[in-house]
Every structure is written in C-alpha cells, then in structure tokens.
Amino acid sequence: MAITKGLGLNSVPAPQKQALSGNYLDLAATANQGWAQQYVPDLMEKEAEVFGNRTISGFLSQIGAEEAMSADQVVWSEQSRLHISLKGTIIYAGDTNGTFTVVTDIDGTADTVNGFLVINHGVRVNDTVLLSSGNTVTKALVSAVNGAVISVKSYETAILDSLSTATGATTLLVYGSEFKKGDTYGGVDARTANEPTFKSFSNKPIILKDYYEVSGSDASRIGWVEITSEGGQSGYMWYLKAESDTRSRFTDYLEMSMLESQVAKAASVADTALAGALSPTGTQGLFDAIEDRGNITTGVSGVNAATDLAEFDAILAEFDKQGAIEENMMFIDRSTSLAMDDMLASMNSYGSGGTSYGVFSNDEDMALNLGFSGFRRGSYDFYKSDFRYLNDKATRGGINATAGSAAIRGVIVPAGTSSVYDQQLGKNLTRPFLHVRYRASQTDDRKMKTWVTGSVGAATSSLDAMQIHFLSERCLITQGANNFMLMK
Numbered sequence: 163m164a165i166t167k168g169l170g171l172n173s174v175p176a177p178q179k180q181a182l183s184g185n186y187l188d189l190a191a192t193a194n195q196g197w198a199q200q201y202v203p204d205l206m207e208k209e210a211e212v213f214g215n216r217t218i219s220g221f222l223s224q225i226g227a228e229e230a231m232s233a234d235q236v237v238w239s240e241q242s243r244l245h246i247s248l249k250g251t252i253i254y255a256g257d258t259n260g261t262f263t264v265v266t267d268i269d270g271t272a273d274t275v276n277g278f279l280v281i282n283h284g285v286r287v288n289d290t291v292l293l294s295s296g297n298t299v300t301k302a303l304v305s306a307v308n309g310a311v312i313s314v315k316s317y318e319t320a321i322l323d324s325l326s327t328a329t330g331a332t333t334l335l336v337y338g339s340e341f342k343k344g345d346t347y348g349g350v351d352a353r354t355a356n357e358p359t360f361k362s363f364s365n366k367p368i369i370l371k372d373y374y375e376v377s378g379s380d381a382s383r384i385g386w387v388e389i390t391s392e393g394g395q396s397g398y399m400w401y402l403k404a405e406s407d408t409r410s411r412f413t414d415y416l417e418m419s420m421l422e423s424q425v426a427k428a429a430s431v432a433d434t435a436l437a438g439a440l441s442p443t444g445t446q447g448l449f450d451a452i453e454d455r456g457n458i459t460t461g462v463s464g465v466n467a468a469t470d471l472a473e474f475d476a477i478l479a480e481f482d483k484q485g486a487i488e489e490n491m492m493f494i495d496r497s498t499s500l501a502m503d504d505m506l507a508s509m510n511s512y513g514s515g516g517t518s519y520g521v522f523s524n525d526e527d528m529a530l531n532l533g534f535s536g537f538r539r540g541s542y543d544f545y546k547s548d549f550r551y552l553n554d555k556a557t558r559g560g561i562n563a564t565a566g567s568a569a570i571r572g573v574i575v576p577a578g579t580s581s582v583y584d585q586q587l588g589k590n591l592t593r594p595f596l597h598v599r600y601r602a603s604q605t606d607d608r609k610m611k612t613w614v615t616g617s618v619g620a621a622t623s624s625l626d627a628m629q630i631h632f633l634s635e636r637c638l639i640t641q642g643a644n645n646f647m648l649m650k
Contacts, residue, residue, distance in 0.1 A: 219417040221493060221551065222598060222638075228609065230602035234367075236639060239360040243268065246284040246336040246356075250310075251329050252293065254322035260302075262293070264310040265330040284356045285312050285336060288345070292335040295326040303340060363455075367601055367637040368423065368445045370415055374408040376401040378618045378626045405630055409612075412632045416610070420598060420638040421551070423447035445637045448596070448646075449570065455643035457484075460567065460650050471505065471539070477574070477647060478540050485645045487576040489543045494572030495552035495562065498649065502546060506534045544574075567650065574647035595642050601635040608635040 247268035254260035264283050285291070289304040291314065300321040302314035312334070316322050325332050381401050426444040452458070457480055459473065481487070494502070536545040549572065553559045562569035576595050601608040611633040614620055618628035640646070 219414050221549065222417055222420060222596065227597040229597055229599055230607075230609070231367075231599045232601065232603050235364055236366070236599050236637060237362060237364045238639065238641065239362045240642060241360055248283060248285070248334045249330045250332060250334060252295070252322065252325045252327060252332040254325070259305075259313070259315055260322045260325075262312040262314055262332065262334055264312070264334075268333070282357070283310070285334070286339075286354065286356075288339050288341050289336045290338045290340050292337055293322070293325060293332060294335075295328075295332040296324075298324040300325070301337075365446050365599075365637045365639060367599065367635045368419065369633065369635045370412070370419060371631070371633050372408060372412045372415070373629055373631045374405045375616075375627050375629045376404065376618070378628070381618050381628055401628075408630070409632065413610075416634055416636065418551070418557070419445075419447065420636070421448045422450075423638075424450045446640070447638055448573070448640060449648065451638075451640035451643045452573065452646045452648040455640075456646040456648060457644070458648045458650055471509075474539055478542055480647070481542065481645070485576070485642060487645050488541055489577040490545070491575045491577055492544055492546040492572055493549035493552075493575065494546055494649065495549060495559070498571045499546060499548055503534050506537055545577075549573075570648065570650055572649040574649065576642070576645040595640070595645065597639050597641075598636050599639055608633060610634050 248262075248264050248266070249268060250265045251263045252260055253263070267283075285304060285307060287304055287307055291302055291304060293300050293302055293314065298321070300316055300318055302316045302322075304312055305315050306313040314322075423445045425446050446454070459477055481490075534546070536543065538544075551557050551559075552562060552570065552572065555563075558570065562571070611631075613631050614628060615622045615631065616625040616628045617623060618626075
C-alpha cells in the first residue's frame with residue numbers, strides 16, 4: 163500500500179478519504195516512523211504507572227507526632243541513670259587499700275565542665291562498692307572522697323592488685339553503705355545529699371524550600387497523554403502532573419531531611435559557609451542522633467544481624483542495659499527482612515527440609531506464607547516492617563547497594579512514649595520518642611506552607627506564569643536515643 167503525501171495539515175480538506183500524513187500530527191518525525199507510516203499505531207493515551215506509588219514518606223507518621231513551636235531552638239532534658247556506676251583507674255596500695263580515680267560515667271561521658279564527675283559523681287564515704295575489671299570482681303568500702311579520687315578499703319585480701327590499672331578499665335558500682343554504731347554524717351567525712359541529675363540536648367529547625375513554575379501558554383496547552391498525579395488528579399494537562407510531582411518530592415524531602423540531616427561539625431566548610439545566628443548549622447536527623455547517642459549493630463563478624471539469633475540476643479542484652487522497653491518496631495530493607503524470615507523459619511524443625519502446617523497458620527490448600535510480621539524473644543516484642551526508603555533505588559536503596567559496611571539496613575525504634583522536662587514550657591511532658599517540631603504562630607504556620615504567585619490562576623503579579631511555592635521549617639526530636647538501634 164502506497165501512501166500519497168499530502169500538501170498540508172488536516173486543516174486543508176483532502177479531495178478524497180486517504181491515509182495522508184498531513185492528516186495527522188507526527189509525534190516521532192523520523193524516517194519511516196511515527197504517524198507517517200503504513201499502519202496508524204494504536205495510541206495508548208493513559209500514562210503507564212510503572213513505578214507504582216513513588217513516594218517514600220510515611221515512616222515518621224507511623225511512629226511519631228508533630229508539634230508546633232515558636233522558638234529558634236528546641237531544648238529538652240532526659241533523666242540520668244538511677245544507680246551510680248562509674249569507670250575509672252584503680253591504683254592499689256598494698257593488697258587491701260587503693261584509690262579509684264573517676265574517668266567517665268558508665269555511658270562513657272567525661273563531663274568535667276559542669277563538675278558532674280569531679281564533684282557530683284554521687285559516691286560518698288561509707289558507701290559499699292563493687293569493683294570490676296577483666297575477670298576480677300571485688301567488694302570494698304569507701305573510706306574517703308576527694309573530688310574524682312575515691313579511696314577504698316577492700317573486704318578481701320590480695321585482690322585489688324588483680325584489677326587492671328589501665329585508664330577507664332575498672333568499673334565501680336555503688337550497691338549500699340555500712341556505718342559503725344553511733345556514726346553520724348557530720349565531721350570530716352560528711353556525706354552530701356545526692357541530687358538527681360539530667361542531661362540536656364538541643365536541636366534547631368532547618369528551612370526547606372522548593373517551587374514549580376509553568377508559563378501561561380503551557381498551562382493552557384492540552385496534551386495527548388492522560389496523566390494521573392501522585393495526589394490522584396487526572397487529566398490531559400501535563401503541568402498538573404509536574405506540579406503534583408514537585409509537591410510529592412518536597413513532601414519526601416521533609417521526611418528524608420528528618421532522617422538524614424546532620425549537624426555541621428565545628429569549623430567544617432558547611433559550618434563556615436552557612437553559619438548564622440545559631441551555630442553549628444544543620445540539624446540532627448534520626449540516623450545522626452542514633453550514631454551520636456544510640457546503639458549500632460553490625461552483626462557478628464559483620465554478618466547480617468537478622469540471620470543469627472545470637473546477634474538478637476546481643477541486642478536484647480544491650481537494651482537490658484538501657485531502658486528495657488519491651489515493644490520495638492523494626493524498619494528494615496528487603497534483604498534484611500528476607501534474612502529475618504529465613505532465620506525465624508529455620509527455628510521450626512521442618513524449616514529447612516519441608517513445609518510445616520499449622521504452626522505458621524498454613525495449610526496445604528492455601529498459598530504458603532513464609533513471611534513474619536513479628537516475633538518475641540525473651541521479654542521483648544519485635545514488629546518488623548519494610549522500609550521503602552531503604553529499598554528504593556532512587557533513594558537510600560541505591561546508596562546502600564554500593565556503600566558496603568556503611569550501608570544502613572534498618573533501624574529499631576522503641577514503641578510508646580517517654581517523659582521529659584520541656585525547658586520552654588517549664589514542665590514535664592509525655593511525648594513519643596520521635597516527634598517533629600515545626601515553626602508556627604498565629605501569624606504564620608510553617609508546617610507545610612504553599613502559596614501561588616504570577617498571573618496564571620490567581621493573578622498576583624505581572625509574571626506570565628504560575629509559580630507554586632513550598633516551604634517548611636522543622637526539626638526532629640529524638641528522645642531517649644539510647645533505646646534506639648541502627649542496623650548497619
């Protein structure tokens with residue numbers, strides 16, 4: 163079949179019904195392709211959604227909350243440990259007498275600025291203490307306290323010399339006290355009352371901005387392809403999709419910033435370039451907070467922790483040392499999730515050699531379910547959920563593929579709330595361990611601010627375009643980071 167070429171567009175009537183190239187718009191004007199070919203292609207006008215829902219937000223909405231603030235900085239205080247446990251250096255004099263010099267608290271904090279360790283470490287004369295290093299544990303009585311130097315008298319003979327003299331290698335734990343008859347708190351060895359201590363933390367919000375622009379001509383142009391935006395809008399105007407994609411991407415940035423943001427190190431390039439009224443710049447996201455104040459597991463010998471119950475037992479042991487919060491959420495990537503399923507399935511005697519019915523609510527006539535949504539180990543409950551941010555190739559999933567040991571495989575987040583003292587409000591408040599603070603007042607709410615400028619739609623200026631602006635000012639508060647676990 164030959165095609166007779168027409169002379170113009172289809173606005174010029176043809177003398178007879180023919181498949182002329184001039185009757186159609188050529189979307190691919192290359193040789194022997196496009197509309198100017200023997201058979202007219204079937205136009206599938208609906209855009210194919212090959213990536214499904216492309217947004218990754220939703221993590222913080224599941225486990226956190228959002229709260230307004232009006233200051234440039236958020237300051238909160240977290241309670242210290244109840245019992246007195248210190249690390250330091252032991253120097254023995256003879257077999258039964260020695261001095262213990264405080265180096266850090268049990269969490270490794272060497273706070274000598276406000277005197278917490280040197281003056282107010284809490285160990286007092288006549289306290290009974292456990293001293294431990296290596297394979298040696300002994301009990302002693304505190305005979306004198308001089309700042310960071312604590313004199314002890316052992317209840318045993320020839321034992322203090324078995325303790326390590328390395329700096330910070332010996333642990334001291336107060337377990338009680340002992341006095342002679344008629345002893346008082348007065349005199350040279352006066353005891354001072356122990357006051358509760360706390361640790362203060364702070365974070366500052368960052369301002370995020372983005373905008374979308376479409377000219378007046380493009381906004382009035384009808385497309386050939388029917389699109390559906392991430393927000394559910396559909397139509398033939400492409401700018402609707404472009405605006406929706408920009409909005410969805412900005413919404414994802416709000417969550418990604420709360421996960422990935424980092425406080426600039428002092429004198430860093432970012433700190434020097436961006437420093438303003440509050441320094442250092444940046445804000446502390448979830449991952450940075452856990453690496454700074456929380457726990458990190460890399461598995462046994464670098465092997466995925468989800469493949470070995472022994473590593474989970476090590477995680478439980480660490481949680482026992484912290485807040486011992488029984489319910490925890492695990493947000494993990496795909497490989498870790500599958501490895502965890504395999505590990506749990508292998509706990510069944512038929513896990514490696516066959517299929518077990520009943521125990522896992524399976525029967526032979528149904529599709530086999532080899533996935534686990536949670537499990538209980540010891541006194542802890544773990545509920546796991548796939549974390550799309552760690553799977554998507556365009557987000558952390560692509561980074562993790564080549565990051566090696568620096569890849570983040572998941573995060574364990576405690577469920578529930580914690581009670582902290584809010585220094586701005588001046589009272590104790592109960593809040594989720596994770597929550598977002600955003601700037602807001604009666605004048606301006608900056609949680610997720612959107613406005614339109616230009617002459618297209620609502621005319622606000624002489625600009626022959628529509629500009630849609632997005633802005634947010636927020637930060638993430640990670641309370642009790644010692645109860646979090648980062649899986650790397």
